[in-house]
Amino acid sequence: MFKVNSFVDVLKHLAVMAVIVAALIFGFFYLYLPSATNHGETISVPKITGMQLTDAEELLDEQSLRYYINDSTYKPDQKPFEILTQDPAPGAKVKEDRKIYISINMKNPPMIKMPKLIDGSVKNAELILKSYDLRKGKITYVPDLQQNAVLKQFVNGREIKPGDMVPKGAVVDLHVGDGLGNTEFEVPNVVGMPVDEASILLAGQGLQVGNIFYDPSSTEPTGTVVKQRPFAEVNAKIRVGELVDLWVSGQESVQGIE
Template sequence: KMRTKEFFGKFCSKFLIWNLVAMALVVILLVVGVNYGLDWYTHHGESIRVPNIEGVRIAKAREMMDELGLEIVVTDSGYNKRLPADCVLSQNPGPGLTVKSGHTIYVTINSSNSPSVAIPDVVDNCSYREAEAKLISLGFKVLPPQYVTGEKDWVYGVLSNGRRVSAGERVSIEQPLTLQIGSGQYGADEELNLIGGDDATMQSGNGEVDDFEEVKE
């Protein structure tokens, strides 16, 4: 006959083995479940090629992204007068790259209004070439200069649509500018001042004209 001690020993041994087997199965099921869950959550193995939406109006671009399961977010705006307003100027990620479903595409759209820029301090502060270079670098179109009396090529004013503008005033970059520069010629008053300055050298310290004695041989 089997003793009680032997019976419980065999029972516990079998019970322990089945417990270990059951635990192993649970661990395997958990690993498989987590793996499939991550694949489903991250869309593992699923890739979507990002379409080119540059130049496309934002409303149409949203429709295209919705059909592909992608999100679109506007992060900035720019200005290009050759393109219609509200169209996409740039996108990130770029066209042709592959992303997963639900990925967000960040875009910059074209503004309907041209930006305005502050006029730099160029009046009576720099030459024509320097002022022209500064304005062009800011995006302005500079028309041929308007000549005024004064020092040659020195800037005396900035005109926008015939109106004089001051430093710091904001002007649309679509509005051409005209620089008023010196022609190198002076007005009658300035010429008289120059002549008066020469005559002054002929006067004595008390402001009277010196008397000259004619020398005869």
């Protein structure tokens, strides 16, 4: 123990202790701690998005960095195990042994439930497919009165019902109604009928009046159908929804019919 003979000796002892404490503090914070934590030494994070996982792992290992997969998804237009995102971003300054959080592209697509496209329009089907990460494939128009309506949905040639499991990113082919139907019947004969009655008869059979042409030189009573196309010939067939053009006697201005 120090022997204290006077007040001056006390001051000397306190001064020595203060120097020792200051030296310890300086040594810990400015010598030991920086060397233990690599103070001031940082690593620039490399860009690993777009790389394969094995290549990225090798690159990070060379720079004394680690990685952690915190997410995965499936993108059909990118390679399996391709790195999609990283955090921290490329160029960020980090310390040695820092974890780089990444998301990767899965090798196999996850299975999802097929949405209901049937009875909706093609445009609506496209929006639904996109929201489910599915892709629109071939559109085939088939005879049906529902024009532009989705009738059936297929994946790899197999009809898929709503709720069936399909791979995410699958290509979905559609059968769509052409608005005509496939029921054929004989062409009705409306020649000789007043144009308004002919229009009612055609509509009643699921047909549409097409173009109306007026013939002022006709000797038939004004407003009479004098010709039609298609013609009402033997074995002539027509389908629901098709058009029938009419030729009508008289002037268009007189009839006022478009």
